[in-house]
Amino acid sequence: MTLVLPESLRDVEAVTRVATPARLEYDFTAGRATTTFLRGILEHKILGEACPICHKVYVPSRGACPSHGVPTSEIVELAGPGVLVSYCVVNVAFHGSVMELPYVGGLIQLEGADMFLMHLIQEASPDEVRIGQWVEPVWRDDADLEATLESIRYFRPLDRPDATVDEAGHVVSWGPATRGGAA
Amino acid sequence: MRDVAIVSFAQSHHRRAVEDLNEVEMLMPVTREALDNIGIGIGDIGFTCSGSTDYLAGNAFSFVSTLDGIGPWPPISESHVEMDGAWALYEAWVKLQTGAVDTAFVYSYSKSSSGDLAMVMSRQLDPYAVGPLWLDSVGCAALAASAALDAGVVTREAMAEVAARSRRDALANNEYAQLRFDRTAAAVLAEPDHVGLLHRSDCPPISDGAAAIVLAAGDRARELCDNPVWIRGIDHRIDPMALGYRDLTDVPSARLAASRAGVVPAEIDAWELHAPFSHDELLLRRAMGVPDDAVVNRSGGALAANPMLTAGLIRIGEASWQISSGESERMVAHATQGPALQQNLVAVLEGDR
Structure with missing residues (x-):
C-alpha cells in the first residue's frame, strides 16, 4: 500500500524524538525479614538472619536462603x-x-x-x-x-x-x- | 513430540493486598508446596522459568531477588518472562520438548496492590501514540466493551450473568479465590456505571498472589504422581499492538491459538478462560467456539481472583486440578496478556485414561 500524505503534511520536518514522561508511585512492602533489619537499625543494631539449614548469615536478609529456598528464620546480631x-x-x-x-x-x-x-x-x-x-x-x-x-x-x-x-x-x-x- | 504433563500445582490464597510480606516471602510457601506435593526438591528440577514484571513491584530486578525463594545456588538452569506465568509454562514446555530436561518448574506471582494498578498497566501500551494518553487498563477494557455492545456481540445482561456466576462459582468451588459471594446478575445490572459502560462487578479484583506448577515428561511424570495431566496441545498467538489496528469486538489470536492447539469444542468438557472482565469471557467464547451450555470457569476465573501475570497460569493449574480430581476428562485452559485480550495462549489438557 502506498501512503499518500495530505498536502499539509508533505515536506514537514520528520519527528525524530518523542518524550513521554512517566511517573508511578508505589507502596513498598519491606516484608518480614527487611522489617526485622530496619527495626534493628532504629536500635543501633545490625541484625542479620541465618538459614536454618546451612547457617549462612545474610544481612540485610530478603527473607530467603538462596542455597536452600527456605526462610532465613534465625536472627543474628552482628x-x-x-x-x-x-x-x-x-x-x-x-x-x-x-x-x-x-x-x-x-x-x-x-x-x-x-x-x-x-x-x-x-x-x-x-x-x-x-x-x-x-x-x-x-x-x-x-x-x-x-x-x-x-x-x-x-x-x-x-x-x-x-x-x-x-x-x-x-x-x-x-x-x-x-x-x-x-x- | 514428547508427552508432557502437569504433575503438581499450588497457589496462594489470593488477597487484595499482602501487606506483611515481600514478594519472595509471599511466593516461597507456594513454590515449596508445589515441590513438596510430589516429594522433590529444586535439585530434581531440570529447568525453571518464572513470569512476573518489575513494573508491578516498582523495583528493578525484583524477579532476581524473588528467585532466592526457590534456592538457585548452586546455579540452576533458569529463565524469566515478562509475561503471565502461562508463557513461562510454554517456555518450559518447549525446553522439555528439546529433550534436554525431564522436569521443569514454573511459577509466577505479583503484588498487584503496590501501585495504582490500572495506571501501571497503561505502561504496556505503545509508548509513542497511546501510552502518553495514560489510557488505563480498565478504560481500555471499557473501550472494548463499548465496541462489543455497539456491535451487538455482547449484552449487558450477559455480562452481568458472567460477573455474578464467577463469584458464585468461586464461593462454591474455590477456597483460594478472593471474591466469593452469591449476588444476582440483577444486582450487578443495578450498579451505577463504573468506567464507561462497565459496572464495578464487570471488573476483576486487584489481587496479590502466586502460583507454581511442576511439569514432567513421559515416564518421569508417571513416577512423580499417580494422575498426571497431559498437555495435548498448546499454542499462543498475538494480535497487533496498536489498538486502532484491531477489531476489539473479536479475538482472532485466541481463535488461531485454539485451532493450533487442537481444540475441538464438542470434545471439551470444561473450560478455564482467563477473562479479567466480564465481556472478555463472552468475546473469548465466541472466538473459540465455546458451546453455550459449556462449563466455564468452575474456579470463578479472574473475576474472582486476578493476581496480574499469574491468573493465566492459575487457569492451567485449576484445569489440572479439575482433571486430576476426576471432575473433568479433557479441558481447555486459556491465558491472556496485554491490553484488551491482545495476546492469547490456549492449552488442551487431558487425564490418563
Missing part, C-alpha cells in the same frame, strides 16, 4: 566491623548524586556474615583503600536514627591487620585475632 572485599572509586558525577568526587563505594563482609553489604567508605583517601581492609560503621546520633541503611552514615577504616580475601571476593582469613584500633 558487631559491626567488617572487611572490604571489593570497592570502586567513583570519579564521575551522575544525575542526582550529592557526593563530592572522588569517593569510594565498598562491598563489605561484616564479621559474622556470609554476604556483602554495600556502603560508602569515608575518612579514607581513595588511594589508601584496599581489599582486605577492616572497616567499621559510623552511625548517626541515636536521636537521628531512622529505619534506613542511611542511619549508618558510612564505613571508615579500622586500625587492624588486613584480612585475606580470595579471588571470588570472600574473606578466607579474618586476620590475626589481636585487635587494634578503637572498635
